[in-house]
Amino acid sequence: MTYCCAMRLKDGLVFISDTRTNAGVDHISVFRKLYTFAVEGERFITIQTSGNLATTQAVIGHLKNQLDLRQEPNLYSVNNMFELAELVGHTLKRVIADVTADQQEQSNYYCSLLVGGQIRGEEMQLYNIYPQGNFISATDDTPFFQIGESKYGKPILDRALRYDTSLSDALRYGLVSFDSTLRSNVSVGMPLDAIIYKKDSFAFPKGKRIYEQDPYFNHISREWSDILRQGLNTLPDPTEDYWQ
Template sequence: MTYCCALRLKDGLVFISDTRTNAGVDHISVFRKLYTFGIEGERFITIQTSGNLATTQAVIGYLQNQIELKREPNLLSVDSMFEVAELVGHTLQKVISDVTENTHEQSNFYCSLLLGGQIGGAEMQLYNIYPQGNFICATSDTPYFQIGESKYGKPILDRALTYDMPLSEALRCSLISFDSTLRSNVSVGMPLDALIYTKNSLHIPDGKRITDEDPYFMRISKQWSDTLRNGLQELPNPSEDYFK
């Protein structure tokens, strides 16, 4: 399984993905699920993947091949993030259709994608692309998307994340979301890949791979657990009516 989270905030974009894939309890592997494309100073594009591994690798491979062979359109030639989303959605739909024409079997090859970035002086965008190739766009009211095993990490984002939150705080909030997921679902696993993009920089960041021995992640994980336990103790006790 997978957990990927992407945020579109006032000051930039935050992307975090786990790296675990599994086909049963005895076949667990590590694969990257966060990919970057772009031209320094001109455009920055990131894609996160969840779902059938063969499908996601085919989609990324096709997009990379279009760039290398300079075939039009490609991620580095289209003029807007909306066109990027259309291109990626069409590619995903094509890959799934090429595998099987049986619509009842296509769900076996489904995957979902998160796409974010900025081109030139246009606004940053973040899209959630569905297996059918259609997509929705993040807004200031809904500034984040999740794909994969999202239910354990969603509560902290719903309670704490805001569009105006600084990127450092948003990263911290997202990492706690992952910590909650890692503790509750063994199909999501370390290491994590994190990428922070600052608005209008048009810089392609290197990103960071976070292992289970990362000092900062270990620190906030422990402190968050302690905070929850202490907070629970500080809540008022239920009245006797609950025990009648």
């Protein structure tokens, strides 16, 4: 499995992905699930992938090939983020259709994608693209999307993350969300990839690969455990009627 999270906030975009893939528990590998495409000063695009690895790699492969061969449309030629989401969605739909004869079989090859970024002259956008090729976009009310093993890490984001949360806070909340997921589900694994994009910067952030020994991640992981443990202990004892 996989856990990817993306946030579209007032000040920018935050993307975090794990790197664990498994075909059965005896076949676990590290594969990047966070891809970036950028034209310095003009557009910055990330794609996060969850689901069938052959499908996700084929989608990324086709998108890169379109760029290499200058086929139209491609990620660098589309006019805006909406067209970009459509391009990625169509590519995904075609890849799945290529390997399957009928609709029922398709679900074995499903994958979901988060596509975020900014093209000069436009607002930042974040899309959740479904295996059918259609998509929804993040809004001020719903500033984050998750794909893959999303449930373990959802409560902390539901409670804390708002559209106007700072990028620094959002990254911390995101890492705490990943820490909870990593502890509860062995199919999500280190290292993680994280990228922060500042609104209107049109810069090309390299992002950071967070390994198991990463001092900052370990620090907040330990400290968060302490906060939870101490916090649980400060909650009042159940009232008498709970014991009846």
